[in-house]
Amino acid sequence: MLNDDDLNRYARQVIIPNFEEEGQEKLLKTKCLIVGAGGLGCPVALYATAAGFGYIEIFDDDVIEISNLNRQVAHKTSHVGINKAENLVEECKKINPSISIVSNKERFDESSNITNFDLIFDCSDNPKTKYILNFLSHKYKKILISGSAVQMEGQLAIWKSGVNVDYPCYECAFPKTNEKAPITNCREAGIIGPITGIIGSMQVNEAIKEIALKNYRSKAGYLFLYDGLTQNLEKIKLIKNYKCKLCSN
Numbered sequence: 336m337l338n339d340d341d342l343n344r345y346a347r348q349v350i351i352p353n354f355e356e357e358g359q360e361k362l363l364k365t366k367c368l369i370v371g372a373g374g375l376g377c378p379v380a381l382y383a384t385a386a387g388f389g390y391i392e393i394f395d396d397d398v399i400e401i402s403n404l405n406r407q408v409a410h411k412t413s414h415v416g417i418n419k420a421e422n423l424v425e426e427c428k429k430i431n432p433s434i435s436i437v438s439n440k441e442r443f444d445e446s447s448n449i450t451n452f453d454l455i456f457d458c459s460d461n462p463k464t465k466y467i468l469n470f471l472s473h474k475y476k477k478i479l480i481s482g483s484a485v486q487m488e489g490q491l492a493i494w495k496s497g498v499n500v501d502y503p504c505y506e507c508a509f510p511k512t513n514e515k516a517p518i519t520n521c522r523e524a525g526i527i528g529p530i531t532g533i534i535g536s537m538q539v540n541e542a543i544k545e546i547a548l549k550n551y552r553s554k555a556g557y558l559f560l561y562d563g564l565t566q567n568l569e570k571i572k573l574i575k576n577y578k579c580k581l582c583s584n
């Protein structure tokens with residue numbers, strides 16, 4: 336049962352059909368991991384906090400620089416030099432002090448423990464971390480909601496290969512190769528700030544539906560491609576690779 340404070344705070348979402356008080360109770364019981372406290376991590380953490388996910392942990396070992404501020408909207412000019420995860424947690428607490436939210440200043444790697452979480456937000460900006468998140472999420476049967484954004488384009492996908500063997504994993508769609516990867520990070524290729532806001536908001540929207548919406552059909556197994564120039568949103572059905580080294584053994 337929600338208490339009066341919760342009923343008040345979440346009033347505008349508990350009246351949504353198929354979400355209701357039961358949906359809010361599910362969010363409050365959900366433990367989320369957010370990997371990355373930058374362009375995607377900021378909107379993801381702010382909206383996940385506001386929505387009332389009950390426990391949130393944010394990983395980032397990086398510090399805030401002035402060139403981050405065109406998109407990393409939780410970080411302010413006066414925060415330059417502070418650790419991103421720590422600062423994002425402080426900003427989130429101002430929105431919703433009734434949930435638990437903690438920072439982790441370590442670099443996320445294969446040894447990071449994800450067993451406690453129900454849901455993982457991939458807000459990283461490099462392929463290495465994305466492969467690690469895919470490996471761990473598959474192994475420990477977690478829902479992985481992955482975003483990326485560069486220049487004026489963004490991508491979104493929900494990965495649930497550990498939950499259901501018929502769903503593809505990140506490596507089914509993006510196999511590891513020895514070829515030199517194209518430049519996809521914001522530092523070198525650039526980024527228009529609102530693109531990260533759009534994709535990050537979409538990540539939390541997918542998380543709310545996955546966790547809390549009744550009679551909801553998951554969008555796992557699709558890749559969403561957003562083009563901020565043309566306003567096209569493409570939905571591509573991904574094929575499970577039954578020879579995938581990661582998810583098909």
Ligand SMILES: [Zn+2]
Pocket residue numbers: 496503504505506507508576579580581582583
């Ligand atoms: Zn796979």
